[in-house]
Amino acid sequence: MAREKILVIDDEPDIGWLFSKILSEEGYKVLISLNGEEGISKIKKEKPDLVFLDLKLPGMDGMEILQEIRTFNKDLLVIVLTAYETVKTAVEAMKLGAVDYLSKPVNIDRIKTTIKNAIRTQTLIKDAVxxxxxxxxxxxxxxxxxxxxxxxxxxxxxxxxxxxxxxxxxxxxxxxxxxxxxxxxxxxxxxxxxxxxxxxxxxxxxxxxxxxxxxxxxxxxxxxxxxxxxxxxxxxxxxxxxxxxxxxxxxxxxxxxxxxxxxxxxxxxxxxxxxxxxxxxxxxxxxxxxxxxxxxxxxxxxxxxxxxxxxxPLRERDGDVMLLTEYFLKESNRIFKKEVKKISPEVINLLAAYSWPGNVRELRNVIESSVLLASDSILPQHMPLKIQEVLNQSIELQTTLKKVGKQAKCKAEKELIMKVLKEVNWNKSKASKLLKVDYKTLYNKIKEYNIERT
Structure with missing residues (x-):
């Protein structure tokens, strides 16, 4: 086994002695630093493979040291040492790049396991290929x-x-x-x-x-x-x-x-x-x-x-519904030995409009069942009823919008005719010219809207 170099940064000499004894027996070269400044200096000079870092140190504390290490070495493996009551702080340290942590008092077997895992990670990081x-x-x-x-x-x-x-x-x-x-x-x-x-x-x-x-x-x-x-x-x-x-x-x-x-x-x-x-x-x-x-x-x-x-959730993944649909279509054809090649435009609109509360799993299930039901194209009737309802709601909405639009148009048209008729003192010939419609059309509109002279 290669003689990996391990640095222990801890202000307690007993901890340094314990790590030195355990790790030396395992074949590692061990370096000890009693404070952060000395530890950073040794990291730059000795280039250790792994660092054990106590979070509570005089002067620079462990978090500050870790942040400083990351300014010049982003890949160095750091394992933090912490008392039980500062586990939350250890988690914060791991977010800054520490790979693991040990709670004091340290367990010898745990030290060995943690190093083994860390060295495994180190090998992956150093070996680019x-x-x-x-x-x-x-x-x-x-x-x-x-x-x-x-x-x-x-x-x-x-x-x-x-x-x-x-x-x-x-x-x-x-x-x-x-x-x-x-x-x-x-x-x-x-x-x-x-x-x-x-x-x-x-x-x-x-x-x-x-x-x-x-x-x-x-x-x-x-x-x-x-x-x-x-x-x-x-x-x-x-x-x-x-x-x-x-x-x-x-x-x-x-x-x-x-x-x-x-x-x-x-x-x-x-x-x-x-x-x-x-x-x-x-x-x-x-x-x-x-x-x-x-x-x-x-x-x-x-x-x-x-x-x-x-x-x-799938509804927040812009554009992914159709990519997933194409993938599940190919997979379903392969699994069920079918050749469903097309998805109708109506179904595409349905898939895009649906909210997918069951997310990717629901989409996969829908496509699989649709492929089983379809011959050569997936049509709206192959969709589950709750998705077909999206199409029905869309049709109802379009009908409502057309109805509302027609009502608004009629109201505006009636108000315009009444305004022009008043301006020309109900001279229908003049009014038809101003409105740019023939006399007969104007006459029919007056009758349709029940417009009376007041």
Missing amino acids: LRKKTTEKIDFDRIIGDSLQVKDVLDLVKKAAPHDITVLLRGASGTGKELIARAIHNSSGRADKPFVAIDCAILPDTLVESEIFGHEKGAFTGANEKKLGKFELAQEGTVFLDEIGNLTPQIQVKLLRTLQEREIERLGGKKPIRVDVRIIAATNMNLEKDISAGRFREDLYYRLNVFSIYLP
Whole structure:
């Protein structure tokens, strides 16, 4: 193994000694700095591969040091050290570019795991060719869209993927959160390891703990054999916690401990089991409101909301509906072995006018069912009734507008004729010339509008 150089910036000599002992035994070259100014100087001179940075330091604090580091080295891996009560500050530090954090008192196994993950990330960053290949692993042909909103999402995916940080995906149901989670995994250093998804919304409360953390034989009635949980099945890979806001308070506590200690305990188990996984969580809920209402733990929220990506609803993605429609049409033809090639102009207008409350998932379902019903072209009658109603409402609106327009025209016409007749003292010949209509037309209009001399 290469002799990576690690710098520890901490004003406590005991911490420096502990890190030096542990890391030296692991084969790393260790440098120690007791304050920020000295630490920055050593970074510039020694060019370490990784830095452990305490957030509470005399003089320059950890946040200031991190900001200074980023002015001259944007890629240096920084892991912050923090007391439990300053976890929120650690999360802020990660937003500035720290790749992970350790809570004091530090755990030796946790130090080793964190370094291993960080060095894995460092390899990706330094190896430009490998990073390019890894980025290409993102299944971009399944993330369809040319809107600015989608481009922003993909940009965030590329930034988050190579770094082993926790990601929180936010957005309504059907916006493609699992697709984005898989893209992050496939573009990370864990791409060749398992991606394990857990839908927290559909797991019964009686099974959720066993599914996530596993159970020992005899842990409960019906537990006839040992079962590995999702975290163990995802070892060295990625765990995707979908609809995280649905977890019960009891499971939230156990998940928080897993994130803090990087270990799990099976239901009915006696000893902790180390796990090395990346966490990607997703929600369609307002977790901040749930925190205020006491339904979601604030400390768990800060552990999950390290790097946040918002997935916009389909109605906000300008121009993407037709791109997605074309893609789903091709896919549906391939799956169902059909040759539906055309979409009628009326259907195109319907698809553009509909609000898509079910987002991309709903659009895919609509196109799939339409392809099954159609012969060679998708027509309005192949659309679900609720989408056909959009066309009916449009026709009703156009009829109403025509009616209103005609009424307004008649009113204006009547008022003009009355005004001109008064000006010429009801001389219809003069009035017809001023109005530039023949006498008979004027006579008929007077009769139609029931205009009488007053």
